[in-house]
Amino acid sequence: MTKIAVTGVTGNLGGMVSRLCKENGIKVRNLARNKEKAEKMGFSDVFKSNYDKSEDTVKSLEGIDVLFMVSGSENPNCVQQHKDFIDVAKIAGVSHIIYLSFYNASKNSVFTLGRDHYATEEYIKENSFKYTFLRDNFYADFFVNLCREYGEIKGPAGNGKVSVVVRSDVSEVAAKILENPEKWENQVLNMTGPEDLTMEEITKLASKYLGKEIKYIAETVDEAYESRKIWKAEQWEYDSWVSTYTAIAQNEQSGVSDDIEKVLGRKANSLAEYFRKL
Template identity: 60%
Template sequence: MTTIAITGVTGQLGGFVARRISEAGLPARHLARRPERAPKLAGASLFKASYEHSQEAVAALSGVDVLFMVSAREHPERLRQHKEFIAAAREAGVRHIVYTSFYNASPDSTFTLARDHAATEKYIKQQGLTYTFLRDNFYLDFFVDLAKEYGEIKGPAGQGTVSAVLRSDVAEVAAAVLKNPQKWENQILDMTGPEDLSLAAIAQQCSHVLGKQVVYTEETVSDAYASRKAWPAQQWEYDSWVSTYTAIAAGEQSGLSKDIEHVLGRRPTSLKEYLQTLAAENQ
């Protein structure tokens, strides 16, 4: 039997995948930096491990065939952390890494954090590991959360569009891949929603279904940096926040993929469907 390890089990994406694998009756190792925060699930064995090349990480990964690697928290040293953990996985004998990457990731992506994903993909290949890259576009629920909390989505996105994807759809794909990893070896799967949407269109749909006014405010790049100074952060964080929108303006986040349908046998969830589900839950 294939031995599966899952990282990020204390977070939203990794936690969802861990639950789906448990519900399928498959045993899995759950790796967490803080094991006390990990969910207690049937069939799961819990190991303490961080994204580093350490004896602890190697021990946690020893005997694992397929590793589901959720990208590390946004941090200036994230690429180094990824490389160290991948090196630990290779030393431990891991054969196949399923990695959560980013849509259209490249060394010169407008979205600054996508560059780490491109470098991580390259490193996994360089290590001679079998791979499956799930290239997630921006999460649809992220934009909806902005609409719900602030009644506004603002940024320098211009009239660009984004094929935003629901986080739970990505998690369903990851779980399906882990259930039959051989089928998806050495493949790149683009995780997009079923439609390209401008931020104005997202705001308009949120207004209609959620029953509250939501607007899209187009900013200049300089205005975007200035408005985000309301939240104390480091420069790399401001750069990543603003480049979320400039990447959309540049056309790098548009385009539709059938990969979710190919894996799950159904179309990805649309914004309207997601909003209707939220509205029903709040009734």
């Protein structure tokens, strides 16, 4: 029987995937940095695991065939941490990595963290794993949360478009793939919503469904860096926040894929559908 491990179960997406697998009768080993927290959240068969080469991490992957790997928490050493974890997976005999990557990831991605995802994808391939890359676009949930919390979206996105994807759709795709991982070996699947939207269109929908006026404020790149100084952060964080919008401005996040439908047999949820379910 194929042995499956799911990382990051105390996080949003990893947790959703693990729960869906359980509902669907797929047995998984749950990996978490904080074992106690994961157990308190109701997960069983939990192993302590970090994106490193520690003894705990080595043990957590022993006997595993298929690994669902969410990207690690954003930090400047993210790629090295991913590589350490992938090295351990290789030693442990993992044969197939399903990695949650990023839409249009490349070494020259405008969105700075997209470059980290590309480097991780390349390392997985270099190490001769069978792979499935789920390339997420920006989450609809992220923009909706901005609208609810701040009553506006502001950034240098211009009139660029983004095919935002609903996070729960991505978790359903991952869980479905884990039912029959072999079917999806050595494939790149693009996780997008069913439509391209500008920031103006997103805020218009938000205004309609949230029942209050939500504005899009177009900033220059300089203004965007300046306005984000109200949060104390490191330079790489400011770069990632601002490049979320410059990537959209350059239409790097536009384009609609039917890969979600290919896996689930139904269309991806639109932003309006997501709002209706809130």
